[in-house]
């Protein structure tokens with residue numbers, strides 16, 4: 253398992269329960285892992301950008317499956333290097349990971365395949381981009397083409413603001429990722445996420461989730477990687493999910509395969525539920541963080557078997573994914589300063605949090621001797637299940653309140669939309 257965040261802790265927790273690891277002689281490695289993952293895996297240091305080192309470790313330890321958690325190594329082609337060495341890997345090739353690695357690539361693919369998404373123009377210079385603004389109305393949506401750690405999207409309320417943002421983007425604010433900018437139509441609606449496993453032939457729905465991107469209560473303040481999430485997302489009902497499969501996910505997977513870039517791994521569709529139906533906002537080539545934490549909490553199927561089946565192009569031999577029919581909700585506890593400059597080193601005592609019925613995933617922690625300390629922006633994901641969103645929320649916050657983390661903070665309203673809907677009945 254490659255990675256070190258809350259997503260990877262949740263995956264490691266679930267993978268450790270797999271039948272594939274049932275034998276005492278099996279060893280589960282996490283690289284680099286984190287103190288939470290150390291309960292399930294042997295954590296080792298490994299430079300994922302050094303493909304030869306990764307292959308050498310896999311060959312030396314006879315690794316049967318590599319799971320790549322984050323997007324950077326995927327876009328960097330690590331899955332290709334491993335496959336070329338005959339090592340099974342869960343995660344798309346470099347070509348297929350362009351669905352996340354290049355916004356322009358994905359928009360063009362949507363156009364070729366007739367997938368509903370916001371109208372757009374790809375631009376490669378400041379002049380082109382400014383001219384493209386003429387074709388749209390405020391608010392303007394501007395996206396750096398490449399990976400920008402979730403920070404590459406600007407929604408500008410005025411032409412002046414858009415002009416200034418474009419100058420920053422082409423001025424190198426996002427480095428190479430901003431060499432191209434996609435200007436697109438603003439979509440109105442509610443956002444939701446849909447996940448599917450695929451080996452390029454079989455596509456298996458893997459559930460839905462909603463996250464809270466803004467740092468503050470009431471969805472205010474700057475964007476973050478996500479301050480909390482819940483699954484399922486009731487707004488994405490069965491009918492809408494069938495439409496997302498038929499109109500968005502299936503044509504994407506089919507087109508990628510037809511064009512010689514078969515997609516293998518998890519495909520995460522960020523959607524806007526508009527008056528005209530679901531439209532694609534973006535794809536990610538990996539699980540969402542913290543969406544993964546709530547999906548894994550609900551998952552009943554053997555994750556290892558599903559991932560190995562994807563890696564071996566035989567997902568069609570697996571039973572459909574089984575998820576508990578309850579809500580899982582996770583609250584992110586972050587270090588003060590996040591999403592700007594998070595304060596590192598703050599002491600953490602998890603206390604009775606898990607005894608109160610939650611699972612605490614480590615997202616950015618490290619050990620200072622015996623002591624657990626904050627070592628990142630998003631630090632803990634306190635995750636609970638419940639028969640309703642309100643109950644899952646109540647259990648999660650009871651556990652949050654048992655955590656002693658003086659330099660941390662969290663939102664107090666994760667799940668508010670659904671809690672309100674439930675209250676209205």
Ligand code: AMP
Pocket residue numbers: 370393402405436437438439440443465522533534
């Ligand atoms: P992305 O990184 O593409 O998910 O964009 C980050 C956030 O910007 C999304 O989660 C949306 O809230 C917002 N966003 C992106 N594209 C659009 C769009 N075309 N219309 C409205 N909001 C958007």
Ligand code: GLY
Pocket residue numbers: 402463477478536539540541542543
């Ligand atoms: N939580 C959003 C993401 O993982 O991209």
